[in-house]
Every structure is written in structure tokens, then in C-alpha cells.
Amino acid sequence: MAILKYLARKHGLVSENANDQAKEDLIEAQILDIRNRLIIAFYHKTFTTDAEFEAELEVIKEELAVWLSQFESWIGSEQWLIGDKLSYVDFLAFEYFDWYRVLLQPNCFKQFPKMNSFMARFAELPNLKDYLASDKFKKAHILSPYAKLGYRFE
16 A cells, blocks of 8 residues: 555645645555455365355445445546545555456446546546457456455456
């Protein structure tokens, strides 16, 4: 995370006032907790049956709805999580919420219009949009082969 923050500072992707910096820290911590929830379920928990694992995924999907509701509040009427200026936490949020969309619930943003717009707006950033449309972009595994889910290559 230190390298990401260094690059964010170097390229002006951090907030400039103390209140927004505190909000960035809070959102960063929440995003990492959301990421870790998947990591723990996919790597560290032991399930004796597939049904137990499926039940765990259902719990995670319910938790996702709570988290997306929180992020809806944080965005409010703004374009990005910290306001109208793109921040490094927007990059984190896009990546890890995309994990959830790809691995668990393709329509997870359907009932959260602000987060749905956030994800669409982020994917439309010029450099990212160009990369995603290029031959260089390949859909690949999100997690390692040791994960219970999330290892595939397209």
C-alpha cells in the first residue's frame, strides 16, 4: 500500500485537506477489509463440504449489499469517493468491487445506482478505456490457483 500512496502523491491523486485525507484513510481501510473478506474465505477458511463454501458465499453477498449501501452514502452527489477529484481510493474501490462483480455477483450494482455509475465512470477513464479495448488487455485470473475460486484465464 505504501507504493500506491507514494505514486498517488506523486501524481496528485490524494486529497489536499485534512478532512478529505481522513475520509480517504477511512475508505481505504474499509476497501481493504472488503478485499480481505474474500481472501479469507477463498484461502484461509476450511470448508468440509461444497455446501458450506456456497453458504459462506451467500453470507458474503449479503455483506456486499451492506458495503455498497455505505459507499452509496459516501459518494452522495459527488463524482468520486472523495468528491469531484479522482483519488487513489477510487482505484482501490474499482478493483476490489470488480472482484466481487466477476467472482460472485455480476449484477451486484443493479440496486446501487451511484456505485453502478461510479464503476461505469471509472471504466470510461480515457487511458483505462483504451487499455481495456486494446489487444494488450487479457482477462486473467484474479487470484492464484490456490484460491477456492477466482483462478481462470480467458
